[in-house]
Amino acid sequence: MANVGHVALLLSLGLAAYASVATFLGAKQKLPELWKSGRHASWAVLAMTSIAVVALGYALLSHDFSIRYVAEHSNRDMPLFYTLTALWGGQAGSLLFWAWLLSLFSAIVLWQHRNDYPELMPLVASTLMAVESFFLIVLNFEANPFQQLSFLPADGQGLNPLLQNPGMVMHPPTLYAGFVGFTVPFAFAIAALASGRVGAGWIRLTRRWTLIAWLFLSLGILLGANWAYNELGWGGYWAWDPVENASFMPWLTGTAFLHSVMIQEHRGMLKVWNFILILLTFTLALFGTFLTRSGVIDSVHAFATSNIGTYFLAFIALVLLGTLALLYERWDDLKSDNTLDSMVSRESAFLLNNIVFVGAAFAVFCGTVYPVVSELVTGSKIVVGPPFFNRVEGPIFLVMVILMGVAPLLPWRRASREHLMRNFLVPLILSLVAGLLLTLLGTREVWAVVAFSVTFFVALTILIEYYRGTRAQIKRSGDNPVRALYTLVQKNRRRYGGYVIHLGVVLMAVGIVGSTFYRVESEATLAQGESMSVGNYLLQFDQFASYPTQNMQVHAATVTIYENGRYLGQVVPEKNLYIASSQPMTEVAIRTTAKEDLYVILAGWSNKGNNVTLKVFINPLVVWLWIGGAILILGTLVALWPDPREERVLARIRSRELAWETVR
Amino acid sequence: MGEIVKPQDRIGPFRKSQLKFLVGGGIIILAILLLIANSFRGTGAYYITVSELNAKGADAIGRSWRISGPVDKESVQYDASALTLKFDMTEDGHRLPVVYHDVMPDLLMKSTSVIVEGRIDQSGVFEASSILVKCPSKYESQLDAGQEVPPDHTGSAS
Numbered sequence: 007m008a009n010v011g012h013v014a015l016l017l018s019l020g021l022a023a024y025a026s027v028a029t030f031l032g033a034k035q036k037l038p039e040l041w042k043s044g045r046h047a048s049w050a051v052l053a054m055t056s057i058a059v060v061a062l063g064y065a066l067l068s069h070d071f072s073i074r075y076v077a078e079h080s081n082r083d084m085p086l087f088y089t090l091t092a093l094w095g096g097q098a099g100s101l102l103f104w105a106w107l108l109s110l111f112s113a114i115v116l117w118q119h120r121n122d123y124p125e126l127m128p129l130v131a132s133t134l135m136a137v138e139s140f141f142l143i144v145l146n147f148e149a150n151p152f153q154q155l156s157f158l159p160a161d162g163q164g165l166n167p168l169l170q171n172p173g174m175v176m177h178p179p180t181l182y183a184g185f186v187g188f189t190v191p192f193a194f195a196i197a198a199l200a201s202g203r204v205g206a207g208w209i210r211l212t213r214r215w216t217l218i219a220w221l222f223l224s225l226g227i228l229l230g231a232n233w234a235y236n237e238l239g240w241g242g243y244w245a246w247d248p249v250e251n252a253s254f255m256p257w258l259t260g261t262a263f264l265h266s267v268m269i270q271e272h273r274g275m276l277k278v279w280n281f282i283l284i285l286l287t288f289t290l291a292l293f294g295t296f297l298t299r300s301g302v303i304d305s306v307h308a309f310a311t312s313n314i315g316t317y318f319l320a321f322i323a324l325v326l327l328g329t330l331a332l333l334y335e336r337w338d339d340l341k342s343d344n345t346l347d348s349m350v351s352r353e354s355a356f357l358l359n360n361i362v363f364v365g366a367a368f369a370v371f372c373g374t375v376y377p378v379v380s381e382l383v384t385g386s387k388i389v390v391g392p393p394f395f396n397r398v399e400g401p402i403f404l405v406m407v408i409l410m411g412v413a414p415l416l417p418w419r420r421a422s423r424e425h426l427m428r429n430f431l432v433p434l435i436l437s438l439v440a441g442l443l444l445t446l447l448g449t450r451e452v453w454a455v456v457a458f459s460v461t462f463f464v465a466l467t468i469l470i471e472y473y474r475g476t477r478a479q480i481k482r483s484g485d486n487p488v489r490a491l492y493t494l495v496q497k498n499r500r501r502y503g504g505y506v507i508h509l510g511v512v513l514m515a516v517g518i519v520g521s522t523f524y525r526v527e528s529e530a531t532l533a534q535g536e537s538m539s540v541g542n543y544l545l546q547f548d549q550f551a552s553y554p555t556q557n558m559q560v561h562a563a564t565v566t567i568y569e570n571g572r573y574l575g576q577v578v579p580e581k582n583l584y585i586a587s588s589q590p591m592t593e594v595a596i597r598t599t600a601k602e603d604l605y606v607i608l609a610g611w612s613n614k615g616n617n618v619t620l621k622v623f624i625n626p627l628v629v630w631l632w633i634g635g636a637i638l639i640l641g642t643l644v645a646l647w648p649d650p651r652e653e654r655v656l657a658r659i660r661s662r663e664l665a666w667e668t669v670r
Numbered sequence: 671m672g673e674i675v676k677p678q679d680r681i682g683p684f685r686k687s688q689l690k691f692l693v694g695g696g697i698i699i700l701a702i703l704l705l706i707a708n709s710f711r712g713t714g715a716y717y718i719t720v721s722e723l724n725a726k727g728a729d730a731i732g733r734s735w736r737i738s739g740p741v742d743k744e745s746v747q748y749d750a751s752a753l754t755l756k757f758d759m760t761e762d763g764h765r766l767p768v769v770y771h772d773v774m775p776d777l778l779m780k781s782t783s784v785i786v787e788g789r790i791d792q793s794g795v796f797e798a799s800s801i802l803v804k805c806p807s808k809y810e811s812q813l814d815a816g817q818e819v820p821p822d823h824t825g826s827a828s
Contacts, residue, residue, distance in 0.1 A: 239773070346691050354691065361695060365702035372706050377717060387717035389736050391787065391800070394713040398705050531751035590776045609773040610750020619750040621773055 008073050011061040011152035018054035018105070019142035021047045026135035033128035033201070041128040045116050048135055052109040059106045062099065062151050066092055071159045075099060075151045081164035083557065088165055091175045095165055097314075098151035100178060105141040107186045112138065115190055115215070126208070129197035137189055140321050148314050173233040181226030181253055185291035187219025188260060192288040195281050199332040204277060204339050209267045210656060214646060220264060221642045223257050228635040239592035239607050241527070241623040243631070246395040251374045252294030255367045259287040262363035269356050272418060274343030278333060279360065281340075285329045290367070292322050297374070348420035355413035362405050369398040396522075404457060407515055410508050411464030414471065433470065437463035454523040457515070465512045468505050475502070495644065500652070503645025510641055513634030520602075520627030529609065529621040541624045543604060544568040548576070550615030558591075559583040563608050563618045567597065579608040579620070602626040715787055720761040723790070730790050737766065737796065738785045738804075741778065748774045759784070759796075770798040777803045 025047035032040030062075070066089050071077040079092040079099065094103040112134040119127050145151070169175075191212035198208035230250065235243035244250060263283040269276050296318035333340070346353055373390050380388040415429045441459035449455050472491070479490035495502040530538035537546035548564045562580040566573070577595035584591060597604040605623040612619075715734040723730055723737055737759065745758040755770040757778075768786055778784070778801070786798040 239776075345688060349690060349694065354694075357691070357695065358698065361698050361702075365699065369702065369706050372710075376710070376714070380714075388714040389717045389787075390710060390713050391715070394709050397709040397713065401705065402702065529753055531753075589780060592773075592776055607773060609753055610748065612751055617751055619753060621753070 007061050007065040007068070007070055008152045008154050011058050011065070012150070014054045014058040014061060015102075015142065015146050015150070015152070018051050018058065018109070019139060019146055021051045021054060022109075022135045022138040022142055025051060026132050026139055029128040029135065030132040033125070033132065038124065041124070041131075044128065044131055044135070045120060048109070048116055048131055048138075049113050051135070051138060052106075052113040055102070055106040055109045058102060058151075059093070062102060063090060063093055065152075066090065069162070071162050072154055073151075074153045074155050077155060077159050077162045079162065079165060081162040084164055084170075088170050088175070092165055094178050094182070095169065096151075098145070098149040098153075100182065101141060101145055101149055101314075102151050103179065104182050104186060105138060105145060107183060108134070108138050108141065108189055111186060111190055111215075115193075119211075123211075125201045126194070126197045126203060129200050130193045133193035133196040134189065137193070140317075144314050144317050148317060171233060171237055173229050173236070177226055177229040177233060180222050180229060184219050184221075184223025184226055184253075185256065185294070187215060187222055188256065188284070188287050188291055190215040190219070191263075191284050195284045196329065196332065199281065199329070199336050202336065202339060204336055206267075206271050206274070209270060209280065210652075213267070213652075216260070216264060216267075217642060217646050220257075220260050221639065221646065223253065223260060224635075224642065225639055227253050227257060228632075228639075232632060232635075235628070236594065236596065239594045241525070241605055241607075241625065242521075243628075246370075246373070246392045248297055248374050249294075251370050252290075252297050255370050255374075256287045256290040256294065258363050258367035258370070259283055259290055262360050262367075263287055265356055265363075266360050269353055273353060275346075275353065276357075276360075277340040277342065278337075281329070281333055283360075283364075285326070286364070286367075289322050289325055292318055292325070296322065350416065350421040350426070352413060352416040352418050355409060355416050359406070359409050359413060362402055362409065366399060366402045366406070369402065370395065373398070400453070403515070404460060407457075407460050407464055407512070410511065411460070411467045414505065414508070415467055429467070429470075433463050433466040436466060451523050454519060457519040457523075461512050461515050461519070465509065468509050468512070471505060472502070497651070499647055499649045500645050503641050503643075503647075506641025506644055507638050508641075510634045510636070510638030513630045513637060515634075517627045517629070517631030517634060521625045521631070524624075524626040526624040527622070529619065531612075531617055531619045533617050538620065538622070540604075540622045542570050543622075543624070544571075545606070545620065545622060547618055547620070550611060550618055552615060554585075558585055561608070561611065561615075563611070563615075563620070565595070565606060565620065567604065577604075577606050579606045581608045581610075598629050600629060603628045720759050720766045721764040723766060724764045731792060732789060734787070734789060735796075736785060736787045738783055739766070740783045741781055743779060746778065750774075759786070766796055767794065768796045768798050770801055775801055775803045 025044040027044075028040045028047065029044035031037065032042075032044055064070075065073050065076050066080050067086070069076070069080070069082055075096060075098050076092075079096045080089050084092070092099065094100045112131070115134070116127070116131050119130075191208075194208040194212045198204050227250075230253070231243040234245070263280065266276055266280050266283055270280055296315050346357075348354070373394050377387045377389045380386065411433070412430070417425060437459045440462045441455050444455050444458055449458075472494075475494045476487060476491045479485065479494045480487060483490065483493065485493065526541050528538065528540040532538060532547040534547060534549065537544050539545075544567070546566045546568070548566055551560070551562045551564070553560055560580055560582050562578050564576055564578050566576050568574060574597070577597055579595040580593035582591050582593060583589070592607060595606040597606075603623075603625040605625055607621040607623075609619040609621045611617060715736045717736045717738070720737060720739040723735060739759040739761045742758040742760045742765075745756070747756045748754070749756075753771055753773065755772070755774045755778075757768055759766045759768055770786070781803045783804050785802040785804065786796060787800045787802075788796055788798040790796050
């Protein structure tokens with residue numbers, strides 16, 4: 007199998023390099039045959055990388071421990087499911103997975119548009135295949151998953167028990183799909199610049215790809231946070247770890263891009279800026295890989311360090327310089343069609359949104375690379391942790407949320423005073439009242455009151471938008487409300503899907519604010535029958551059990567919970583010892599309600615389990631973070647769903663393109 | 671695209687009407703930069719090794735540090751009932767006693783090194799507020815050296 011893999015990877019590289027050059031020459035020399043040949047070669051790349059993936063999967067399943075990757079990432083005891091997911095569990099495998107995904111996405115794009123845009127598509131193909139070649143170079147020469155060992159180990163090392171969890175299995179591939187997805191709009195951007203067709207066409211054509219990439223990236227981040235919360239047992243879901251930051255930065259710039267393109271589509275402005283945003287998003291996705299693989303920054307994610315960091319850094323530099331040079335070349339074609347009219351308009355709100363999102367990404371970037379930079383500049387390494395990020399990002403996120411409420415209701419060009427009054431007066435007054443109520447009810451933290459009032463305000467404006475739209479639809483068609491709402495969304499999925507996403511973000515904000523400001527923490531050592539009180543809860547330690555299972559020794563404490571004297575039920579926090587790896591693993595017991603999570607950790611035991619130590623968190627409103635996340639994903643799906651109106655626009659671009667072709 | 675701009679409507683390369691946006695945008699960018707700079711000042715911790723910390727002697731007392739180094743596994747004591755973890759970090763004959771008042775990280779005994787963040791007290795004991803556990807890396811360790819490398823999240827933080 008190793009040989010099959012080696013050959014497949016080498017052929018993939020040869021084909022991808024050929025495809026990149028052939029399509030480029032095809033575009034340059036106006037040779038349709040070369041474009042066709044390059045296109046076919048890129049489909050062959052998909053076939054070859056697929057063979058490599060299957061070969062690695064087969065090697066894993068057949069426990070071929072002569073292959074280093076297999077020996078390091080699986081063993082005979084692992085369940086079939088986790089053995090297969092070891093495919094992306096390690097560095098070389100994840101790079102292979104990445105290359106395969108990119109070849110898949112490329113093949114789909116080039117199939118979709120095999121007959122359209124003869125000026126643009128060869129250059130898109132060339133860019134995609136150039137990126138693919140880069141990954142294949144790394145795979146062939148630096149991180150080859152088929153590298154063989156000089157001896158045959160009896161068994162492999164297996165996968166860390168922490169990672170043998172369904173959430174963790176899906177987290178990496180969703181993130182990769184997000185990162186890889188952004189390559190598609192990036193390739194269209196490069197093609198647009200190189201061909202000089204710098205209108206909004208490339209943006210419209212890639213809108214769905216951008217959204218898909220964004221969907222996967224969001225999902226990946228959410229899955230990671232959820233896994234950390236449920237499995238890691240420190241009571242939180244986000245630690246501003248460099249690797250988390252690495253996925254968050256492209257998410258921020260990608261989100262800015264999703265918003266910013268609307269200005270270009272509607273008003274023909276911010277053309278240069280949109281190119282820069284997609285460039286940033288793509289390079290930040292690469293930078294994330296560099297960061298985690300090069301070992302320049304310490305992280306709880308103890309990845310193997312290797313030389314691939316150098317490859318990535320060189321490639322990032324190439325991409326940045328190349329794109330900026332192209333931008334410089336096209337500078338004169340990139341003038342805005344319009345200028346800004348008023349400070350209070352949707353354009354300027356979008357502009358502010360852009361600054362804030364990129365500013366947030368920049369702040370994350372600063373905090374993440376600060377140790378490296380400070381060492382270079384001052385000679386001593388200075389690190390910043392969660393307090394830094396919370397302090398910087400807190401206010402920035404607050405502005406983002408406010409904008410989310412305000413911007414969608416502002417008209418293009420200029421907002422009149424009447425317009426502002428009509429749209430904002432009622433929500434503003436109601437949220438001030440809500441803030442006042444919160445204060446009267448005993449909320450003392452100023453920022454919490456502000457944050458809750460703001461989320462309330464935003465939720466109101468969104469719901470009012472839905473209400474107005476539905477009412478207008480009822481008037482127009484006389485439908486019943488449900489049907490009218492459906493038609494409304496149906497007619498403008500992009501807009502109303504976007505509102506759903508905003509609503510999801512509002513709920514997430516509620517969860518984050520609640521769990522950040524009102525977290526309660528307590529710990530106690532209890533003898534059997536004793537109890538501790540945390541908040542309104544009373545936790546009574548009933549019994550301790552220790553028993554072996556197939557692969558671990560379970561230590562479990564049974565704890566009965568009462569709330570204000572009322573019996574709620576039992577939870578069983580555990581600390582289990584994996585026998586093979588002699589690694590302990592904490593299993594948190596979480597009792598979730600809409601109001602708060604009771605998070606119980608078995609910290610230790612003594613006296614043969616007659617005494618246990620419990621660490622308990624009350625994390626208010628956390629469940630809304632997950633519910634909001636689910637709504638965000640749902641909203642993205644609504645916005646993604648094929649929209650007849652959009653299809654018509656695309657058809658128009660296409661026909662214009664053809665007309666343009668015939669005129670020439 | 672094509673409206674003509676008179677010279678008197680321009681300031682440098684910009685139109686007068688656009689000036690307020692440049693100023694407004696500039697102010698916001700400046701605010702974000704100030705926020706970043708200001709937050710660095712309050713939250714940064716120097717990242718040094720055990721021997722470097724020892725070399726500082728009494729100067730080290732009272733400031734925030736982030737120290738990396740291997741754990742002397744023999745010295746690890748965990749009193750679960752008091753939630754107190756004590757261990758020594760060692761490096762080239764230098765020792766640093768560390769105390770941590772929280773749940774012992776699952777992977778501590780498997781670690782190659784740890785990163786602790788906190789302050790040092792008068793008696794030379796390091797009060798850790800967080801421990802980050804680093805696990806052996808597969809490319810550094812020999813295949814038979816034991817623990818497989820987690821390709822993703824490993825230790826517990828904070």
